[in-house]
Amino acid sequence: MASFGISLRMSQSQTIVLGIETSCDETAASVVVRDGAGHGRILSNVVRSQVEEHAAYGGVVPEIAARAHVELLDGIIVRALADAGLGFADLDAVAATAGPGLIGGVMVGLMTAKAIAMVHGLPVIAVNHLEGHALTARLTDGVAFPYLLLLVSGGHSQFLAVEGVGTYRRLGTTIDDALGEAFDKTAKLLGLPNPGGPNVERAALAGDATRFAFPRPMLGKGRLDFSFSGLKTAVRNAAEAIAPLRDVDVADLAASFQAAVTDIIAQKSATALADFARDTGQQAPTLVVAGGVAANKAIRSALTATTEAFGADLVVPPIALCTDNGAMIAWAGLERLATGDISGQGDMDMPARARWPLDASASPKLGSGRLGTKA
Ligand code: KG4
Ligand code: ZN
Numbered sequence: 001m002a003s004f005g006i007s008l009r010m011s012q013s014q015t016i017v018l019g020i021e022t023s024c025d026e027t028a029a030s031v032v033v034r035d036g037a038g039h040g041r042i043l044s045n046v047v048r049s050q051v052e053e054h055a056a057y058g059g060v061v062p063e064i065a066a067r068a069h070v071e072l073l074d075g076i077i078v079r080a081l082a083d084a085g086l087g088f089a090d091l092d093a094v095a096a097t098a099g100p101g102l103i104g105g106v107m108v109g110l111m112t113a114k115a116i117a118m119v120h121g122l123p124v125i126a127v128n129h130l131e132g133h134a135l136t137a138r139l140t141d142g143v144a145f146p147y148l149l150l151l152v153s154g155g156h157s158q159f160l161a162v163e164g165v166g167t168y169r170r171l172g173t174t175i176d177d178a179l180g181e182a183f184d185k186t187a188k189l190l191g192l193p194n195p196g197g198p199n200v201e202r203a204a205l206a207g208d209a210t211r212f213a214f215p216r217p218m219l220g221k222g223r224l225d226f227s228f229s230g231l232k233t234a235v236r237n238a239a240e241a242i243a244p245l246r247d248v249d250v251a252d253l254a255a256s257f258q259a260a261v262t263d264i265i266a267q268k269s270a271t272a273l274a275d276f277a278r279d280t281g282q283q284a285p286t287l288v289v290a291g292g293v294a295a296n297k298a299i300r301s302a303l304t305a306t307t308e309a310f311g312a313d314l315v316v317p318p319i320a321l322c323t324d325n326g327a328m329i330a331w332a333g334l335e336r337l338a339t340g341d342i343s344g345q346g347d348m349d350m351p352a353r354a355r356w357p358l359d360a361s362a363s364p365k366l367g368s369g370r371l372g373t374k375a
């Protein structure tokens with residue numbers, strides 16, 4: 001089908017977009033307004049986590065996620081509009097995640113957005129979920145281009161140079177597990193419940209981080225690429241060697257694991273900042289951290305030290321906006337609209353995509369956007 005030939009009803013002063021997010025196990029919708037000066041304001045942000053639906057399975061089950069999105073999404077959109085005090089007639093466009101992510105869920109959200117757009121005569125914007133994460137700091141903190149992004153979530157661990165809307169250069173990525181995934185797998189083998197990251201962090205508080213000398217993979221090699229699967233194996237071997245685990249062992253293993261990943265993130269970030277500063281000529285670049293792992297206090301404080309030592313700024317959006325949400329999708333749609341060109345993303349025949357790298361020129365790596373993982 002050809003491009004959706006409905007002109008924008010944007011007023012000069014402000015633009016209002018409904019954003020829909022269904023790419024993993026959060027069903028989310030949000031209404032965001034952008035004023036003529038480019039400032040964003042969240043009018044509503046409704047997120048329904050499906051943690052309970054998936055709890056019994058120890059991970060996200062794609063089919064269950066897709067079915068839950070079907071059941072929940074319409075009610076969540078109605079609530080997002082009600083919270084914003086608006087109706088469909090007040091919207092200028094509808095944005096939805098079109099990938100990467102679990103394909104069933106992405107299809108539910110994208111088709112819903114297309115249906116709303118068609119019925120109400122609105123443009124639809126197919127948003128790359130990773131672009132949503134990448135641009136959130138501009139909504140929350142008005143960060144100017146270019147900046148360095150560390151995206152650490154359940155499905156991705158990447159450094160990206162964010163040069164403009166639609167212009168992303170991948171500087172490094174994981175070659176196996178994502179960092180959130182490494183936290184989740186470590187939690188599982190320590191017998192800690194889902195979600196793994198916060199529970200490993202909690203257990204680590206009482207632990208001795210020096211008891212186990214876990215490897216810091218890829219610190220010398222690959223410069224800005226990550227590898228976490230060897231670390232996970234080292235934790236498993238150490239745990240098996242002292243099984244059955246007492247509480248103190250779990251705490252020490254969690255603390256030693258967290259110390260290793262914190263070192264890796266801090267050191268790689270220092271290298272990435274140096275590269276980014278050299279490439280851009282910026283003396284005091286900004287490092288933005290996004291994704292669920294940004295909630296980790298040990299990692300945050302290590303990054304605070306790294307950026308301070310470099311003379312760089314650190315921006316970590318509020319955690320509710322680092323994890324998956326509809327506001328980041330609405331904002332990415334608004335940013336696209338503001339460029340005046342939504343070609344390629346504003347067509348009614350935009351497909352749902354399981355894979356959709358932000359930097360299409362970067363060579364594919366196993367851990368950089370796998371099928372069936374969180375983004
Ligand atoms: O961004 P997110 O909510 O979902 C996507 O992956 O898109 O990230 C979820 C990931 C999970 O792997 C979770 O264990 C991890 O973020 N996470 C944490 C913490 N909170 C969430 N990892 C370490 N420490 C935390 N406090
Ligand atoms: Zn995400």
